[in-house]
Amino acid sequence: MGLEKFKDRNVGTQNYIKLDLTHPPKDGWSKFKQVLSRAVQPELFVGLWVTLREMNNALFRGKMHTTQYPLEKLPISPRYRAIHDMLRLLESGHYRCIGCGLCEKICISNCISMDTRYDENQRKEVSEYTINFGRCIFCGYCAEVCPELAIVHGGRYENASEQRASFSLFEDMLTPIDNLNLQQEYQGFGAISPNADDNIKKTPLAY
Amino acid sequence: MSEMQSVENMVSIKIDGVEYKAKEGEYILNAARANDIFIPAICYLTRCSPTLACRICLVEADGKQVYSCNAKVKEGMEITTTTPNILEERRAIMEVYDVNHPLQCGVCDQSGECELQNYTLELEVDSQSYSIPDTKRETKNWSSVLHYDAGLCIVCERCTTVCKDMIGDAAIKTTKRGGAALDKSLRGNMPKDAYAMWNKLQKSIIAPSNGTENTDCSDCGECVAVCPVGALVSRDFQYTTNAWDLKRIPATCAHCSSGCQIYYETKPTSISDRTEKIYRVTNEWNYVSLCGAGRFGYDFENRVESKDTKAFANAITAFNKAKVINFTSVITNEEALMLQTLKEKKGIKLINREARAFQIFLDFYSKASGNSLYTTDFKEVMKSDFVMSLGTSLRNDNPNARYAFNNVQKMNKGAGIYFHPVGDTLVPTFGRTIEVFNHKVGYEEAVLLLIIELFADKDKLPNSVKEQLDRAKLVEALGGDSAKFEKSFDKMMKKKEKFSLIVGEDLYFHQKAENIAKLIAVLENCSDIKVAMIPPKTNSLGVALICDLDDEADGFTIGYNASGDFRLSALGDGDLDMPAMNQQEGTLTNMHKRVTPTNAGLDYHGYTLNDIMKEVLSAPTHTIDWTPLLPTDKGFKAIDFDSLPNGYSNDGTENRGYLLDTSTVEVGDIEVNKFDDSIALDGEIAYRCNPQRQFSDFTDKAHQIFEEFALYASPKKAESLGKRVVVEFDNGNLELDVKVDDRMAGDIVAIPDFKSAENIYELFGASRYQKVIIREV
Ligand code: SF4
Ligand code: SF4
Ligand code: SF4
Ligand code: SF4
Ligand code: SF4
Ligand code: FES
Numbered sequence: 015m016g017l018e019k020f021k022d023r024n025v026g027t028q029n030y031i032k033l034d035l036t037h038p039p040k041d042g043w044s045k046f047k048q049v050l051s052r053a054v055q056p057e058l059f060v061g062l063w064v065t066l067r068e069m070n071n072a073l074f075r076g077k078m079h080t081t082q083y084p085l086e087k088l089p090i091s092p093r094y095r096a097i098h099d100m101l102r103l104l105e106s107g108h109y110r111c112i113g114c115g116l117c118e119k120i121c122i123s124n125c126i127s128m129d130t131r132y133d134e135n136q137r138k139e140v141s142e143y144t145i146n147f148g149r150c151i152f153c154g155y156c157a158e159v160c161p162e163l164a165i166v167h168g169g170r171y172e173n174a175s176e177q178r179a180s181f182s183l184f185e186d187m188l189t190p191i192d193n194l195n196l197q198q199e200y201q202g203f204g205a206i207s208p209n210a211d212d213n214i215k216k217t218p219l220a221y
Numbered sequence: 222m223s224e225m226q227s228v229e230n231m232v233s234i235k236i237d238g239v240e241y242k243a244k245e246g247e248y249i250l251n252a253a254r255a256n257d258i259f260i261p262a263i264c265y266l267t268r269c270s271p272t273l274a275c276r277i278c279l280v281e282a283d284g285k286q287v288y289s290c291n292a293k294v295k296e297g298m299e300i301t302t303t304t305p306n307i308l309e310e311r312r313a314i315m316e317v318y319d320v321n322h323p324l325q326c327g328v329c330d331q332s333g334e335c336e337l338q339n340y341t342l343e344l345e346v347d348s349q350s351y352s353i354p355d356t357k358r359e360t361k362n363w364s365s366v367l368h369y370d371a372g373l374c375i376v377c378e379r380c381t382t383v384c385k386d387m388i389g390d391a392a393i394k395t396t397k398r399g400g401a402a403l404d405k406s407l408r409g410n411m412p413k414d415a416y417a418m419w420n421k422l423q424k425s426i427i428a429p430s431n432g433t434e435n436t437d438c439s440d441c442g443e444c445v446a447v448c449p450v451g452a453l454v455s456r457d458f459q460y461t462t463n464a465w466d467l468k469r470i471p472a473t474c475a476h477c478s479s480g481c482q483i484y485y486e487t488k489p490t491s492i493s494d495r496t497e498k499i500y501r502v503t504n505e506w507n508y509v510s511l512c513g514a515g516r517f518g519y520d521f522e523n524r525v526e527s528k529d530t531k532a533f534a535n536a537i538t539a540f541n542k543a544k545v546i547n548f549t550s551v552i553t554n555e556e557a558l559m560l561q562t563l564k565e566k567k568g569i570k571l572i573n574r575e576a577r578a579f580q581i582f583l584d585f586y587s588k589a590s591g592n593s594l595y596t597t598d599f600k601e602v603m604k605s606d607f608v609m610s611l612g613t614s615l616r617n618d619n620p621n622a623r624y625a626f627n628n629v630q631k632m633n634k635g636a637g638i639y640f641h642p643v644g645d646t647l648v649p650t651f652g653r654t655i656e657v658f659n660h661k662v663g664y665e666e667a668v669l670l671l672i673i674e675l676f677a678d679k680d681k682l683p684n685s686v687k688e689q690l691d692r693a694k695l696v697e698a699l700g701g702d703s704a705k706f707e708k709s710f711d712k713m714m715k716k717k718e719k720f721s722l723i724v725g726e727d728l729y730f731h732q733k734a735e736n737i738a739k740l741i742a743v744l745e746n747c748s749d750i751k752v753a754m755i756p757p758k759t760n761s762l763g764v765a766l767i768c769d770l771d772d773e774a775d776g777f778t779i780g781y782n783a784s785g786d787f788r789l790s791a792l793g794d795g796d797l798d799m800p801a802m803n804q805q806e807g808t809l810t811n812m813h814k815r816v817t818p819t820n821a822g823l824d825y826h827g828y829t830l831n832d833i834m835k836e837v838l839s840a841p842t843h844t845i846d847w848t849p850l851l852p853t854d855k856g857f858k859a860i861d862f863d864s865l866p867n868g869y870s871n872d873g874t875e876n877r878g879y880l881l882d883t884s885t886v887e888v889g890d891i892e893v894n895k896f897d898d899s900i901a902l903d904g905e906i907a908y909r910c911n912p913q914r915q916f917s918d919f920t921d922k923a924h925q926i927f928e929e930f931a932l933y934a935s936p937k938k939a940e941s942l943g944k945r946v947v948v949e950f951d952n953g954n955l956e957l958d959v960k961v962d963d964r965m966a967g968d969i970v971a972i973p974d975f976k977s978a979e980n981i982y983e984l985f986g987a988s989r990y991q992k993v994i995i996r997e998v
Binding site: 112113114115116118119127128129130131132136137138139142144161162215217218219220 | 332350352354355456459462466491492493
């Protein structure tokens, strides 16, 4: 389909179909008559009946049509971008984040902050990590930049609280260690592309 | 801008077809940089010798491939910065550097400012053609501050070069790596320079040069600063932040009179504590070298969260009845001017011992020489090829004076003579033609006479000097062997053109300061020697110029970081808090005769001296509003603080603040006194001298500086003294632990003055040396 039709902004020559509207009532008496005739139509009762019937169906005959939120939740897309998750390595259970700070740097609303330190094993330890959800715009940049697939978005979209700005700390986002087997790879921003293997140039190794 | 640029011959060169001017004898790389042209270079350090470790700086000059960091420009030279062959070499070099380099940018402290990362990207290395088996390379802690990760090291030798050519410790060197040998077939099959570079790289690694696991150096941290990768980092800084999270605040180091350019790098303390904290100090290491105090002694701030109105009211009362203000040289020019204003308007006397001694000495010197200020600075000293040092413990008093002394030996094929009563085992290692005179205390005039004898034009000398010159006798008097000295002096003088003399605090705290100042004036009048003076403490020069200091005073005293009846203190222990130097803006006058700006690295929410001034007299809104008011008749300029630059340009020109104006007037003949040894000291002698890295209470407060307030002695002397001693002075005693300074030699012991509460200046009085009795407790 060409776009010509849409680009033609000359409104005057288009063919509008005029609705055949009756004229609004003029004097008080005709207005009253119109109100009355509209109000006491039997359609009102038809509608009420439908409601009653469906209520009966839903409550007593087990034929519910709406989602029973919060008891029931619709599945969301694996690419959905809600409150972040911090993933762990499946083999060791250690958190994946290495504290590289790229997410902190890229974050467009400057809401990530982390503390790192030199730990007893001569490694960089992430001692605390936080996202200020009062500021986060759920853009997904952090998940995209993370080289370790550590910070990702999760499906937790219920984040009403007393304070919008309440923080989420490292342990809030981290996969609970006993749920490690349930940890899912994130499919959205930052996920490895299906053809990642083809894009890699191999480095020669001497051993 | 180019206030101090000496007239050097310029030549015309062409770089990539465009004509430029360059200083004659300059390396191509520096000439290109000065003209804002980029040539990749990794191993070269400005002010140090080229090592040719990286070979990436290849250019073509007049059709021949040369290393731009090592080849000098010539008139009419045509330089091409890239040819297909050079590009091939460079790419291969970067590929080689990436072989077996750990993929740990994610945690590496250098990430974001790493030259390996940068050049790998710049040269678009997107694949690897080489490989070799890796060698196990261990991570080591070399000292209390140095952390070396051999795995990340690219053996560019910048650390070893700066340590040797600039700092003088030569505490690290390349040693055997024990890596696999390169496949011989690569020779000829890969770019030549890349092969040569790799061959060397594969054989070496860096280690302490004393053969132990520890560096035992002055812990200046310059090696950390120059390391292009994350191989050398400071232990305290490691893994605490990422480079890009830090805010850089240009400042001036406030610990000694060198007034080095620094950046305070700050960031919030942690997630729960959002107050800013200084994480590290960095510098423009191509143009300035810091010492350990400047680099690691940065957390001396005085955290004050609110204004203490009661203490302030007390301060106003105190100022209204004050007769005396006692202060130190750790003070900005602006504050010094405030104090001077108090003196002028309210007749309050000003006491600052170290600045007063220097002021008197400068005065003697100006009267005798006609120069308003000493004639040279330490940048010029660095360009000389014969440097002498008198009246300063080079290793302790001022690190940059020492760097200059050392750099002359290394870079200018220089020679040096070190005159000092306290033996030092490091100074003689700076070069091959260094003579040391450990003369008697009180023989400083004899030293100057000897220097005059050696260098002055005898015809110009006043008679009072001429008649005292007897080379052999002077050499012997200073403890030398005249026959031997003659021989070595001849050797030292070969091909020497620029002479300089560094003098220090011993001469200002000296009974014969006047005669010494005159001798210096004579020396300058009658020879080519230029003299640079080391102001005793941070801003002693500024204070000496701005304030009209008093010798003695009594009555109600306000102490500013010093003792007094009412104490203003930036250490947090006084009656009213003041901001520390890293929380203040203002200017400092350094030993290079330069007025440099410094900015507040950290917040301060209390009162400042200017607030007091507002109440007591009248004052402008901000402290820095005083900057243009600094006395122009003393060489200061009426320039607003905000228009003072603080940086270096690509050709190394120092654009920091401004240079003091100096002037010279004609003066008459100089009459000097006859030297006699009446004030020479014998027996047990104590020398007022701080250990390296300690300068004041502020360095002492910093958590990474731990050199103790103790008696320092050579290993032999320390052994004879025992563990803890009482030192008896004429006017008091001091009980101290004995610490070994293994670079000291001889019997004189050093007693620090960095703790102002100990009143060391009182004990030593008008001299830096005192006869004492030391007994073990
Ligand atoms: S989703 Fe976007 S705004 Fe939110 S933390 Fe990540 S980068 Fe920042
Ligand atoms: S980008 Fe990933 S690995 Fe890096 S700090 Fe953020 S979460 Fe951690
Ligand atoms: S030294 Fe540079 S390239 Fe090597 S890991 Fe560190 S940041 Fe990466
Ligand atoms: S430690 Fe750093 S500066 Fe020293 S050789 Fe290795 S990479 Fe170069
Ligand atoms: S203490 Fe002196 S030499 Fe050391 S960094 Fe500071 S100003 Fe420079
Ligand atoms: S910079 Fe010239 S060889 Fe390294």
